[in-house]
Amino acid sequence: MNTDNKDLSVCCANCGKGEEESSSLKACAACKMIKYCSRDCQIAHRPQHKKECKRRAKEMHDEELFKQPPPAEDCPICFERMPTLRPTGSKYQTCCGKVICSGCMHAPVYDSQGNKVAEDKCPFCRAPTPNSQKEHVRRQQRRMKAGDAKAIHNFGCFHRDGTDGCVQSYTKALGLWHRAVELGYFNAYCNIGTAYLHGRGGVEVDKKKAIHYYELAAMKGNVVARHNLGVLDMNACNMVRAVKHFLIAVRSGYTDSLGNIKQLYLNGIATKDDYTKALQYYQEYLGEIKSRQRDEAAAFTDEYRYY
Ligand SMILES: [Zn+2]
Ligand SMILES: [Zn+2]
Ligand SMILES: [Zn+2]
Numbered sequence: 673m674n675t676d677n678k679d680l681s682v683c684c685a686n687c688g689k690g691e692e693e694s695s696s697l698k699a700c701a702a703c704k705m706i707k708y709c710s711r712d713c714q715i716a717h718r719p720q721h722k723k724e725c726k727r728r729a730k731e732m733h734d735e736e737l738f739k740q741p742p743p744a745e746d747c748p749i750c751f752e753r754m755p756t757l758r759p760t761g762s763k764y765q766t767c768c769g770k771v772i773c774s775g776c777m778h779a780p781v782y783d784s785q786g787n788k789v790a791e792d793k794c795p796f797c798r799a800p801t802p803n804s805q806k807e808h809v810r811r812q813q814r815r816m817k818a819g820d821a822k823a824i825h826n827f828g829c830f831h832r833d834g835t836d837g838c839v840q841s842y843t844k845a846l847g848l849w850h851r852a853v854e855l856g857y858f859n860a861y862c863n864i865g866t867a868y869l870h871g872r873g874g875v876e877v878d879k880k881k882a883i884h885y886y887e888l889a890a891m892k893g894n895v896v897a898r899h900n901l902g903v904l905d906m907n908a909c910n911m912v913r914a915v916k917h918f919l920i921a922v923r924s925g926y927t928d929s930l931g932n933i934k935q936l937y938l939n940g941i942a943t944k945d946d947y948t949k950a951l952q953y954y955q956e957y958l959g960e961i962k963s964r965q966r967d968e969a970a971a972f973t974d975e976y977r978y979y
C-alpha cells in the first residue's frame with residue numbers, strides 16, 4: 673500500500689492502517705519516529721527504515737548525552753554546592769553515610785554559650801570520630817552490609833587498590849561496583865568503564881563497552897567519566913564532540929578539561945569562543961563552591977583543599 677501521503681505519526685508506516693482501523697499502533701522503540709500496527713508490519717518495513725532509524729536513534733542518544741547534567745548534591749550541613757573533584761574537598765562519614773564538605777568538617781563547634789568546644793564528632797550525626805583506621809573500616813563494613821551504595825562502591829576501590837584491609841582483587845572490585853550501581857550510586861559506572869577500557873577484573877578490553885559505561889556515568893554528572901569521553905573522542909579525532917565533553921566537565925570544575933580546551937585552542941582546533949566559555953564556566957563553578965568556611969579549612973591544612 674502506498675503510505676506516501678499519510679501522516680506517519682497516526683498510521684502504520686508499512687500498511688497505512690490508521691488509528692481508527694488498528695487500536696494497537698506502536699512506535700518504533702529505537703527512534704520513536706514512526707508507528708506500526710503489528711510486529712509483521714515492523715519486520716516487513718525494516719529494510720526500508722533501518723538506515724533512517726539508526727540515524728535518528730543516534731541523534732536522540734547524543735541529545736541526552738550532551739545535556740548539562742545536574743550538579744553534585746549540596747553539602748547537607750552548609751547547603752553550599754559540593755566541590756566535585758578534589759577528594760579532599762569532602763569526606764564520606766562512616767557513621768551516617770553522609771558526604772560532608774571540607775568547610776563543615778573543619779568548622780569549629782560552639783556550645784550554647786557560644787564558646788568553642790573541642791569535639792571529635794561527626795559534624796552531621798554527632799557520632800564520635802573513629803579512633804583507629806581499623807574502627808573506620810569496621811564501620812564502613814557495617815554500612816556496606818546495610819546496603820549503603822557509596823560504602824559498597826568504596827569497598828570496590830579498596831579491593832582494586834588492595835588497601836583498607838582488603839585483598840587486591842579487581843574481579844571483586846568490579847562486582848561491588850556493579851552492585852553499587854544497582855543500588856543507585858552511579859559514579860561506580862565510571863570505574864566499570866575503566867575496567868573495560870583496560871581489560872581488568874576478568875573482562876576483555878572492550879572500548880565500546882568502556883564508552884557505554886562512561887556515558888552512563890557522565891549523564892549522571894560524573895566529571896571524570898565526562899573528561900575521559902572527551903579524551904577518547906579527541907584521540908579518535910572527533911574534535912567537536914571532544915570539546916563538547918570538555919566544556920561540560922569544566923562546568924563541574926574539572927581543570928584537566930579546561931587545560932585540554934586551552935591546548936586545543938592554541939592548536940587552532942577549538943575556537944576562541946570555546947576557550948572563553950570554558951574560562952567563564954570555570955569561574956562560575958568556583959563562585960558556586962567557594963565559601964569562607966571552606967577557605968579557612970583549606971588555609972588550615974592541605975587536606976582540606978577543595979579546588
Ligand atoms: Zn501495518
Ligand atoms: Zn525506528
Ligand atoms: Zn558544608
Ligand SMILES: [Zn+2]
Nearest residue numbers: 767768794797
Ligand atoms: Zn555521621
